Amino acid sequence: MRFFPYLVFLVTIFATAQQTAVVDFLQMRATVAPVFETSSVRGSVDVTFKILKQTDSVYLDAVAMKIYNIKYTAGNITTANDKIWFTGDFKQGNVYQAYFDYEATPRQTLYFTGNQIWTQGQGKYTSHWLPSIDDMNDKIEFDLSVFAPSGTVVANGIVTDIVNTSKGNLYSFDMQKPMASYLVAFAIGNFQKREITSKSGIPIELYLSAQDTANFEPTYRHTKKIFDFLETEIGVPYPWQNYKQVPVRDFLYAGMENTTCTIFSEAFVVDETGFNDRNYINVNAHELAHQWFGNLVTESSGTHHWLQEGFATYFALLAEREIFGEDYYYWKLYQSAEQLKALSDEGKGQSLLDPKASSLIFYEKGAWALHMLKERIGEEAFKNAVAAYLKKYKFKNVATQDFLAQVKATTGTDISAWEKDWLQQTAFKAEQAFNALLKSEFIQNYFEVSRLATLPWEDKKIPLTTALTFPNDFAGQEAVYQLASEPIQNALPLYQKAFESNNLYVRQAIALSLVEIPETLKQAYESLLDDPSYVTQEAALYSLCVNFPEDAARYLDKMDGVQGFQDKNVRQLWLVLAIVASKYKLSEKESFKEELRGYTSKKYSFEIRQKAFQYIHQLELYNESVVNNLVNAAVHHNWRFRNASRELLDEVLQNSDTKERLKREYNSFSISERKYLTRVIEVQ
Ligand SMILES: [Zn+2]
Known part of the structure; x- marks a missing residue:
């Protein structure tokens, strides 16, 4: 899984009873039919299990499921305690089979959004929508069939059959190898497909919502290169x-590596310009790397979570190096080292083997540990160890010791100090890390530029000028940031140089x-509106309108119609500026306000809605429908959006008229909205 980088999230893995020693669930053929109207699911399961140790009962995890139409001859099937129990006089070595139908209304793991239905099994439990095994240590061959009322189904494995009926489409999929239950997934939506093939002949299917097909190329740019690179590497x-x-x-996250079937956030669907700011490449490579690290070999418990996230992060970084070059690779390592050092300096460092470590530790410290290990034992031994480890434990579960044993088998180098410093130690070994970074000439150069920050102007004028001559993306940015604290007459010629560099970043x-913005830089600054970056365009549009309100009309004309990222960052800012600008008539402003208010509706993604709510809050543009949309947002499945919306709603409810109206109209809200309203307003 890939979290958004600004999230720090605790992953807790619950210890489960060791049923894996008693039974091995071999195969599950399941048909699932999600029901939009009730956000529920109906299904049937045909499951095969092998008894490893004589017993009288085994179970599948199944949260609040009703089962019926049971076909099972070895004993009884009953539901209890979020489980489905199979009883029988089970003999070691024997294989048993059971069939039943089921119904569930999942509280999590299965989501209905807009016209899409999709699942998320990691961090949640697949057993909310499909009887399965929460314990990652029992791998099952899952063959799903999914009934979609309309649209396309994407799920694990190869499509073997599509049956179209008047009520919808039934897609059948085949998997040949087993996986942990948290990796079972499907998505239903109005998707279009493009297909490419890896160098090794693996079919790679790329999907996009029908309205986004113009973005196929920039969204999936370099996919084949990433795939071929990772297979070789x-x-x-x-x-x-x-x-x-x-x-x-x-x-819920940036992406999730369901076996053969990565699901990712629509926020990474970008056009040509958005690609420069916020592309899918890192997440693309990260989830693909998990197909080996996590899906082929799976952690046996949370203690070994770094074997999944650290490896996926590291191999994604290697893929990015292949695409963006060595400087980018070192820059990202440097960025994560800074974050890890800051955390560690606050006394909040954690060991990589701490199952309760934060995602920053599992992901970034994990990647650092692998970078340092490769530095220590050399490229060849590292690659041999990784390949041998994957081959030895394929379709099985792993612990850190399993990986270390393979490393020790491929190298004569003593790695005990590395184990202590990078796996066990809670503090981040910043000095070792920074010394390793100095191998990069770019990093040396960057450090030289960043050290200039504390020097008087006379001492840094020339080196900053040099840094802005044919600048490196990152060192050049650092040089510009240092100009902000200088008197403008000093900085002017260097800003001019920075503008002329034509370096986007x-x-x-x-x-x-x-x-x-000084008058002399006005014209150069205006040219930023043409840069192929929505980050630049948004910031420049705002600054220009604030600095030169007399010219706001011209800037607004120029940027009218630009949407920006998936969250409509440029468009929403444009509306705000147009609402306050003197250029437009009152009636025009009313229509801008209505457009902005409209973006709070559940018709739009939570990213669009969150931005709209923020602007509406700042401009005090609330009306009844926006407040109703805010109530709806306060029960959204995305916790970040939900919490932000709840905070805004708390403020809105300070207004007693609003509160009274919500009380009066209480019955017009949905069940979950009413449940939340009951908590925040006193309903009679
Ligand atoms: Zn991941």
């Missing part, structure tokens, strides 16, 4: 029949840091 052929990727609305640094 990891040194073990891609272990599954095919691979597919599908973006969905209101996803250096110019973006001006947009983000120069607050008061």
Whole structure:
């Protein structure tokens, strides 16, 4: 899984009873039919299990499920305590089979958003929508059939059959190898598909919502290169029949590596310009790397979570190095080292083997540990160890010791100090890390530029000028940021140089840091509106309108119609500026307000809605429908959006008229909205 980088999230893995020693669930053929109207699911399960140790009962995890139409001859099937129990006189070595139908209304793991339905099994439990095994240590061959009332189904494995009926489409999928239950997934939506093939012949299916098909190329840019690179770099052929990727609305994380079937956030669907700011490449590579690290070999418990996230983060970084080059690779390592050092300096460092560590530790410290291990034992031994480890434990579960044993088998180098410093130690070994970074000439150069920050102007004028001559993306940005604290007459010629560099990221640094635009830079600054970056365009549009309100009309004309990212960052800012600008008539302003208010509706993604709510709050543009939309947002499945909305709603409810109206109209809200309203207003 890939969290958004600004999230710090605790992953808790619950210890489960060791049923895996008693029974091995071999195969499950399941048909599932989600029901939009009730957000529920109906299904049937045909399951096969092998008894490893004589017993009289085994179970599947199944949260609040009703079962019926049972076909099972070995004993009874009953539901209790979020489980489905199978009883019988089970003999060691024997294989048993059971069939039943079921119904469930999942509180989590299965989501209905807009016209899409999708699942998220990690961090949640698949057993909310499909009887399965919460314990990652029992791997099952899942063959799903999914009934979609309309649209396309994407799920694990290869499509073997599609039956179209007047009521919808039944898609059947085949998997040949077993996986942990948290990796079972499907997505239903109005998707279009493009297919490419890896160098090794693996079919790769790329999906996009029908309205986004113009973004196929920038969204999935370099996908084949990433796939071919990882297959070669990891040194073990891609272990599954095919691979597919599908973006969905209101996803909970950045992406999730369901076996053969990555689901990711629609926020990564970008056009040509958005690609420069916020592309899918890192998440694309990260989820693909998990197909080996996590899906082929799976952690046996949370203690070994870094074997999944650390490896996926590290191999994604290697893929990015392949695409963006060595400087980018070192820059990202440097960025994560800074974050880890800051955390560690606050006394909040954690060991990689702490099952309760934060995602920053599992992901970034995990990647650092692997970078340092490779530095220590050399590229060849590292690659051999990784490949041998994957081959030895394929379709099985792993612990850190299993990986270390393979490392020790491939190298004569003593790694005990590395184990202590990078696996066990809670503090981040910043000095070792920074010394390793100094191997990069770019990093040396960057450090030289960043050290200039404390020097008087006379001492840094020339080196900053040099840094802005044919600038490196990152060192050039650093040079621009340092100009912000200088008197403008000193900085002017250097800003001019930065503008003329034509480096997108250096110019973006001006947009983000120069607050008061001097008249002499006005024309150059205006050219930022044409830069192919929605970050730059948004910041520049705002700054220009604030600095030169007399010219706001011209800037607004120029940027009218630009949407920006998936969250409509440029469009929403444009509306705000147009509402306060003198250029427009009152009636026009009313229509801008209505457009902005409209973006709070559940018709739109939570990213669009969150931005709209923020602007509406700042401009005090609330009306009844916006408040109703806010109540709806306060029960959204995305916790970040939900919590932000709840805070805003608390403020809105300070107004007693609003509160009274909500009380009067209480019955017009949905069940979950009413439940929340009951908590925040006193309903009679
Ligand atoms: Zn991950």
